[in-house]
Every structure is written in C-alpha cells, then in structure tokens.
Amino acid sequence: MEVVRSRATFAALVSFAAAAAALFAPELAAADLLAPDSPASSSAESARTLYIVMAIIAIVVVLVVLGAIARALRSRVPESAGGPRRIRGDGSPQLRTGLALGALTLILFSIGVAWTADDKGVPYLLSGNEAAAATNEPITIKADAQQWLWRYAYPVDNPAADGFNLDQAYSYHELVVPVDTPINLEITSTDVLHSWSVPALAPTVQAVPGVTSEVSFTADETGTFEGRSTRFSGPGYATMRTRVSVVEPDQYEKFLASRTEGITAARQAVQERVQSGTAPGVKFEQK
C-alpha cells in the first residue's frame, strides 16, 4: 500500500517536473539562468568563475547528501522481516568524517582567499591592483547614492579652469566609462543605506553615509550593463536602478565635453532668467 502510494506520488512529481521543464525549457536555456550576467571585466569574471566552481560543489553536495539519505531510507528493513539491524561501531567514523570535513573547509577557505588575493597577498577584488595591468591612466569617479538615484561625478578635466565644482561633469542614473581603463569608483550616500550592484563589472558595494567605499574595475568590452541598488531604502527602492555604458575613450571625452558644455549652458540660462526676473518662483529684490 505504502509502496503504491509513494510510487504514485513519485510519478506525479516527475510528470509535474517534466511538464514544467517542457513549458519553460526554451526560456530557461535562452536566459543562462544558473549564473550571473556574463562578465565584462576581469574581476567580475574571476568572481563569476569562482561562483561556478562553488555552485558545482554545492550541487554535488546536495545530490550526494540527498542521495545518501534516499539510499539509507531504501535500505531500511521492514518490521515484519525482523526490524532494525544492530548498529556497528560508533565514534571512530565520526572522527574520520569530521577530519575530512575539516579538510574540505580549509580547502574551500584557501580557495576563497587565493581567489581574492594577488601575489602580494593583497585582496585582488578589493584593491585597485588591476591598475598595474592596464595601460591607461586610472580614472576616479564619485558615485553618490540618494533616495532613489545614483549621481556620478566625473573628474574635472582641467582643474585650473574654474575650481568651482559645479563645472564638473556629472550624470544621473547612467555611468559612462571608457573601455580598458581602470575605474576607481568612490561610493558614498547622502541619506540612507544603498548598495551599488553591477554584477557584470564589479562586486557589490554598499553605500554608507559618512563612509567612502572604493571599488575598482576595468571594463574590457564596450556595451551597456544593467545595475541596481540592492539595499532596501524606502518606497522608491525598486525604481533605483542604474546603468553603466562602456564606450570608446574618444566617445568618453566627447561625452564629458558635452556634459560640461550642457551644464555650463544650463547654469547660464538659469542665471539669466533669475537676473531678468523671469525664473518661476525666484524673485530678486529690485533696488
């Protein structure tokens, strides 16, 4: 009776899984669902490779454990056939298993450390050591999180021009960076906790008010990469997405120039309207 019932439920499960797989297989295959976005920087690529290693280990562990439990369940003796067998041996197998698991722990730990550290022992992903490998000058960009936007401030091209930081090029929502150039992103927040996550390019970094966190990456292909904030920050949190456009260096220069020009023009226009008294809501006292 029990056997029939469990076989029936097993068959039901299998057919359910098969139907689900048949329904969604094309989408699943197309979307590459078992790993993060395809990487566009070496640091993201190494993290993604380690993810794949760990995912395979985890899947193997799950299968081995559940398989062992299932096998043990099957080896049980019906009570009509004499009930449980005597347990043989206790204590020593546990010690050996514990030692083996301890070795596994240390191996995984070493993998984790080695994967993040370069030959000088400095964590690879957490410092800007990619800069040494790249040929171009590193660029430092400030990323400022606020409810619910990202503001990227690009370095001033010619600091002597004004010294007034409003002339600095900035952009909201979209970060534009040149390809094959080390980017140091200085991330902070003006209000609450946020987190900057563009898995194709770099590890996730939390934006904490009062703390400047740095993350470095070097994009090695052009394209547009989606990112999002992954730290709950209030009602607008779901809309707080971002995008990184990796472009050729000359396009980046053009982008900076156009931003600077546009910002300067906008400032002048505002200034004119304020001075002429046509700006809405702003009135100068006329003497």
Next chain:
Amino acid sequence: MTPVHTTSHPEVVSERVPRAERGWIALVTAAEHKAVGRMYVATALVFAAAALAELLMMRLQLMIPENTLMRPEIFDRMLSAFGVTGLILFALPLMLGLMSIVVPLQIGARGMALPRLHHLSYWLYVFGGATIYGSFLWRPSEAGILALPPLSTSEFLPGAAVDAWVTGIALVLLGFVCFSISMITTVRNLRAPGMYLQRMPLFSWAASIVSHTLLVVSPVFLAALAMLMIDRHYGGVFFDSGEGGKPMLYEHLAAIFVSGAVASLLVAALAAISEILSTFSRRPGVGHRSTAGSLAALAVLAVLAWMQNMYAGPLAPGFRYFAMLMALATIIPVGLILFNWVGTLSGGAKREGMPLRFALGAIVMIVIGLAGKLVTAVVPVGALLAGNAFTTASSFALIAGAGVFGGFAALHYWYPKLSGRAMGDAFGVTSYWLLLVGALAYVLTTMMAGLEGMPVDVAKFYGDSGLDVLNLIASIGAILFVAGFVVALLNACASYNHGRRSGPDPWLGSTLEWFAPSPPPVHNFDLVPDVRSVAPLADIRNAIRDRATRWYPPAARTGAAPAGEPEPAAGTAAGEPDPAGAVAAGSEQPPQSEDDQPVA
C-alpha cells in the same frame, strides 16, 4: 507492542497534588509548562497565519512585472512585518513552545524551574507581537526587514510606526531572555536521577543550546534597538554619520541577532529531526555524542559568522576572511549530523509516519538552504551576489526548512503530548506535498531570479529584465506553499479536539516523554524512573522483557512466542502509527519488546 502502562492517578499520593485549572483562568495564571507551551504553539500558529497573508500579498504583487496591485508603501509594510513575523513571532516561538512542553517531560522533571518567569516570557512575546500588529490599526512600519538606520531614524520615518515595531521586537526579545533563563535553570537543576548531560535527549540538549544562544544574542539586538530609540526621540547620534555616528553599528548588531536566531532555529530543528529519525528507525540514533557536540558547535560558529551576509559593506578584508572561515567551518558540524542521520536510517526499521515525512522535507530544504549559504560564504562570490534574491532564497529555504518543515515535523511528533490526540494523516500528506512543491518552486526560481539580477525586498520588478517567467513560477510556488501551510494549520486546529486518540506512546519512542500519559497530568509522572542510558524508556521495555522471559516456563519460551519476535505488522505496514492506547488494554499479555534486538 509497548506494555508501558501508566495510570492517570498517582500511585503514591503526596499532599495536594495540583489540579489543572480550566479555561481563561489557566490561560492567565497557569504556570504549568504544558499549558504555557500550548499557548506558545497556538500563538505562534496565529502569527504564522499573519505571515502567510503577508507572503501571499507580496508574491501576488511580484507575480507580473510592474504590477500596480499595491503601492510600494503598502508592500514595504508587508515586508517589514513579514521578516520579523516569520522568524521571531512564528518559527522560533513554535520551537520554544514545543520545548516548553517536551523538555521537562524528557528530562523527567515535574515542571519548569522558575515557572512564573516562563509564563512571563509568553506574555512578553504576545504583547510584543500585539504591539507590532497593533500598529496596523493606524500605520505600520515601512522601514524594511531589519529597520536599518538611517532609514529608520526620525529624519526619514517620523511617527509612531517604527516606534511600535521597535517596542514590539524589544518585548519579544525580553521574552526570549526570560524563557532562556527559565529553560537553562530547568535543564541544569531538574533532571531526573541519572539523567546526566551526556544522556540527555537531543531535543532537550538543543533547548539548552538554543537558550544559551538566545541569551547571548537577544540583548545584543536589544542594545541596538535602544540606541535607535534614543536616536529617534532623545537626540542621540549613534547612527547619525553627520555627527560622527556609525550606521553600520546597527547592521552588525542586528546581524549578530539574526545569525543567532536562525542558528537557534536550525539547532532545534536538527535535534527534533535526529530524534524523529531515531524513533522511526526503532533504534538509538548513531553518534549521540557527536550529534550533541555538533549542535553546540553549530550554534557558536553560526553566531561568529554573522558578517557572512555583509561582504558588500565597509569591512576590512580580515573581517571578511574571518566571517568566511566561520561560515565554512559550519560544514563540519552539519556534515557530521548528516552523516549520523544516514547511519541511523540505513538498516533501521522501516516505519512511516507524518513526522518522518516532514523530517525528510526539512532535510531537503535545509540542505538546499545551506548549499546556497555555502556558495555565498566565499568572499568574492558573496560580494558579487550581495543583496541579491539568491541570498533571500537560501535564507528562506533555511528558515522554512527548519521552521516550517522542522517545526511541523516536531509538531506532528509531539502533538500527542499537547492534546492526547494525533494529527490527521490525510491532511498531513496534502499539506506536506503542497508545502514541499511550493517551497522548492519558490526557492529554486528565486535563486535563479537573483542570479539574473533580482534585488531583495523590491516592491516591483521591470519587464525588460527577463525576470517575468521566474517570478511567475516563484509566485505560484509561494501560493502553493501558503495553501499547504493553511491545510497544516487546519489540521493542527481540527486535530486538537477531533484527532485520533493516541496512547502515551504512539511512535514507540525511547525517551521519557513517552512514559507519561497523553496528555500528561499536571505533575507529569507518578514515578520518575532511574535513568541509565540515553534511552530510558527502551531500558524499561528491555527490563520488562527480561523479567517476562525469566518468569515464563522454558516450554512457553521455546514455543510460539520467543522474546523479541517481530510484532504483527497490522498497523505499521500501512504507514500508520501504532495505536498504543489499544495496547494498554492488552497488558496482561506477556510483554515483548523489540528494542535493541539484533537480527540473528
């Protein structure tokens, strides 16, 4: 069958045997551990219903992209209530309630030490939950699962909403502290003669570990909540970065508490599963001592690994490596426990039952959850996936595996001690499959959605991000999960008065709680037996068997019924627990026991 026969009246009547009070009087005044435990379990299941409603609403909102079913503020209220309800208003109190009922019985005590403190812990828990849900009458908290500052400071969320949340959690945490003190004192002082610590049943051992863990981590979060209230109302700057405060401090303290709470839940569930597997294999669990040690090690390591979900935060690399080492080291105790389970099951007796079924479901979910945690425990991967739905899915698998599957396994197992009746099998099977299929669909698709870039806690997702199908399946899974949970709740309610009557020992257990009648009388035991091993009830059975075999004339022994003959497979083969209540009537039969009988 089990010929252990206890009367409901004491054989030796000392003065003034207490009598159970009825109804509301008992509810308010009972300091009896079983009454308080029943109240804990019932209240936890009520809060579970609330958590289910919130989960259902959130998953309906996330069923299709850019859904306009509810405003983000409403979603955030559901989210803020769901996190705490699921973990510290449902899952942990369910386990604490079962511990309240079972532990004194298991260790052969007549009640809890410090019964009034134990009772107070229940009311603190109820008032805490009521404070959180009372705020739904006007405006509940929108500050997220952990109410992290600066978002939860009065600058961003003024008003009483967050205050009610903080106060409610603080009351619940105080309740945990009271419970822990009472439970630790009970386990230390009230054990039966001969019940040494190494002979204590694993669930009682786990109760001690859980109490110690909660006693350490609850005040940590209480401190964080106190700082938050000072910031909100008395001009404090603990978390105000503009004044030199550190927002990360709260996150650390909250993470310590959450790690400890999840570890406690896991320890309780693993211990309950160990006992169930041993009972349903009809033999003592393999490696009792290594399992007990592993449970303790797991609690310590899991608390020390509190930073394993904070790799994205501003931490020095050394701290990240420390957290990684601690998180990876939990492989050792968990692996040992799994190894012992395989040893217990293989070659054991083939018995079926709802507790075993739920225990197996719990193993599946816990293993998947821990595998997810294993992946993100390694620093670069953890940093890559931080704040991703992958982490939520593995946490959900872990908490649902331990709290829901493990909780229901323990509830099915010890339900006879709550009510004197067994939970229904038909409802049980339905709820089990709905829960398992739903949870697996939800967890696996949410993991994939996380890898595709689904962030945690979002109130909506966009159609352009390729998450439609995954979120749809996840929502359907969550709906199945909720449906299964509702069936299980109905089962628990209906069985309380209408379940099949179970005798003192429906599963043929080997620990002392099955020595007492179901439900146990106020004083638990007429006579507490001497404890000589980890399986005192099996010892009693063996002693009776030995006595019986010595008394019987040799002709009868060599005849049709030798001692240790396998019992007639009437109830067991059909997967039904043995109605041991029927056995008591037949106790004039020569008693036989099949415990620890080697097969020739």
